[in-house]
Amino acid sequence: MxxxxxxxxxxxxxxxxxxxxxxxxxxxxxxxxxxxxxxxxxxxxxxxxxxxxxxxxxxxxxxxxxxxxxxxxxxxxxAPDRSAYFWGGRVYPFVTPMDLLRFRPLSWPSRLIFGLQTAYLLFAARWRPLERITAHEWLLKWGTHEVYDRVWGALLRSKFGGYADRVSMAWLWGKLNARRGKSLRGRKEALAYxxxxxxxxxxxxxxxxxxxxxxxxxxxxxxxxxxxxxxxxxxxxxxxxxxxxxxxxxxxxxxxxxxxxxxxxxxPEDYAALLRNQPYEGTMTLVLALDRSLIPCYWLSSLV
Ligand SMILES: Cc1cc2nc3c(=O)[nH]c(=O)nc-3n(C[C@H](O)[C@H](O)[C@H](O)COP(=O)(O)OP(=O)(O)OC[C@H]3O[C@@H](n4cnc5c(N)ncnc54)[C@H](O)[C@@H]3O)c2cc1C
The missing domain is CATH 3.50.50.60 (FAD/NAD(P)-binding domain)
Incomplete structure (x- = not known):
């Protein structure tokens, strides 16, 4: 053809x-x-x-x-995954469980809840049932407002703007598990370019x-x-x-x-309606050519 x-x-x-x-x-x-x-x-x-x-x-x-x-x-x-959060004028590296213990944006009980939520999503949850619930609903059902407002909600809002509350929990599961993945031929590094x-x-x-x-x-x-x-x-x-x-x-x-x-x-109208009902969110990136690193990590998410 x-x-x-x-x-x-x-x-x-x-x-x-x-x-x-x-x-x-x-x-x-x-x-x-x-x-x-x-x-x-x-x-x-x-x-x-x-x-x-x-x-x-x-x-x-x-x-x-x-x-x-x-x-x-x-x-x-x-390259290793060097992710961090920016909060209160400080950069908090966030890769290992130790980083969670040092994560001052959350109170101690909230650090524990955040850690449990993340561990459950990484090691126990299956994505299919999560398709039926939004991330907003799931994270508040199995967590607290502090954890949601400080971390998850801030991340979802920075990516999806006004649509943050409508994002499927399966999407968040996918994001977390993409980072975990199984090591490729024994490599420890998490990201490739x-x-x-x-x-x-x-x-x-x-x-x-x-x-x-x-x-x-x-x-x-x-x-x-x-x-x-x-x-x-x-x-x-x-x-x-x-x-x-x-x-x-x-x-x-x-x-x-x-x-x-x-x-x-x-x-056909039913298919056209499916396409028409998909909202789109624009995105812009600023590229700076610098002679030194601006931040001490690869990925810095702002929690403000
Ligand atoms: C900020 C950002 C970061 C991302 N990071 C990652 C990442 O790290 N890893 C990852 O896997 N994915 C990432 N993605 C997603 C990834 O870029 C997209 O999923 C993928 O590129 C989409 O490819 P596509 O071919 O479906 O659509 P597009 O790339 O949108 O391609 C559509 C093409 O159609 C062309 N076009 C439009 N109208 C016409 C027309 N009338 N006639 C002819 N051509 C037309 C456009 O010019 C365009 O080239 C990222 C996306 C963004 C925005």
Whole structure:
């Protein structure tokens, strides 16, 4: 089949790679001049860096299998997880159980409750039942307002803003367990980064896709999914100052839901409603190029 893919982020590029391996011809259309999407990079100080900070956890086993397949395993740079909290003008390292004992933002009873909650989520809880409850509800049911307001709630609010109370407890379980993971080949380090940035991965995938007969069109925003008899038949794309209609047997959209709705206004109403009801929260990152470390850790979460 000839398949049109809208979006050259991780999902679009991976879909194209696997489809080409399966004998299909995949054509990726990316609106930006480069692949990568949210994991895309920009040039800085003689190298490239992600627009949004990215790393791998031990638990990213599918990604590690892919890196092995692409011969990029030796480009992985492993580092210890050096997380810390910022509270009351001080940085509190937070990696080991000892750090919990020294964690002054919480009273002694709350430190114990926080430790028990974390241990339960790491070693005993299963994620599936947690899908039915929000993190806000679960953490208050099995904890105290002090622990929630000082730590969990502050973390959820910093990530999800006004949606913090609606986040599933399964998401929080996933976050904690991603950090734990099982050691990969006995390594103690918790986080991995790719030498040369995530661009290394996107370049390797692009090379494989084109070698397998696929195509990648950059600076080529899709305008519309062409539909006939209720089925996608092609894509209308703006490319090189022209509007081009490409025929396809199937179309895959990997764009954010509001864009998908705009590109495919003829979607069945029940599916369109699902997309319409997904709220999106924007995010911005500030990148500073410095000649020394600004903070004594990799990841600093503010509890204020
Ligand atoms: C701050 C931040 C940190 C993150 N850190 C991590 C991390 O450490 N580890 C991790 O696993 N994940 C991380 N993520 C999540 C990860 O970046 C995303 O899950 C992943 O990149 C999403 O890929 P995607 O292909 O689904 O979507 P996107 O990357 O959003 O790709 C969609 C693509 O579609 C393109 N597009 C939009 N409209 C059109 C159009 N009309 N025509 C053609 N192209 C179009 C866009 O330009 C974009 O390139 C992070 C995300 C953020 C925001």
């Amino acid at each position: 000839r398949i049109g893919i809208v979006g050259g982020g991780a999902a679009g590029v991976m879909a194209a790679y696997r489809l080409c391996q399966a004998g299909h011809q995949a054509v990726v259309f990316e609106a930006e001049p480069e692949l990568g999407g949210q994991a895309g990079t920009f040039p800085i100080a003689g190298t490239r860096l992600e627009r949004f900070y990215h790393h791998f956890f031990h638990s990213d086993r599918v990604a590690f299998a892919l890196l092995e397949e692409l011969g990029l395993n030796d480009r992985l740079l492993w 790719l030498d040369g940035s995530f661009q290394t991965l996107f370049d390797a995938l692009a090379e494989r896709i084109t070698a397998l007969g696929g195509e990648i069109h950059l600076s080529a925003p899709a305008q519309q999914v062409l539909v006939k008899d209720g089925a996608a038949q092609g894509l209308r794309v703006s490319e090189g100052g022209r509007t081009v209609d490409y025929p396809f047997d199937a179309v895959i959209l990997t764009v954010a839901s509001p864009i998908a709705l705009r590109l495919a206004p003829d979607l």
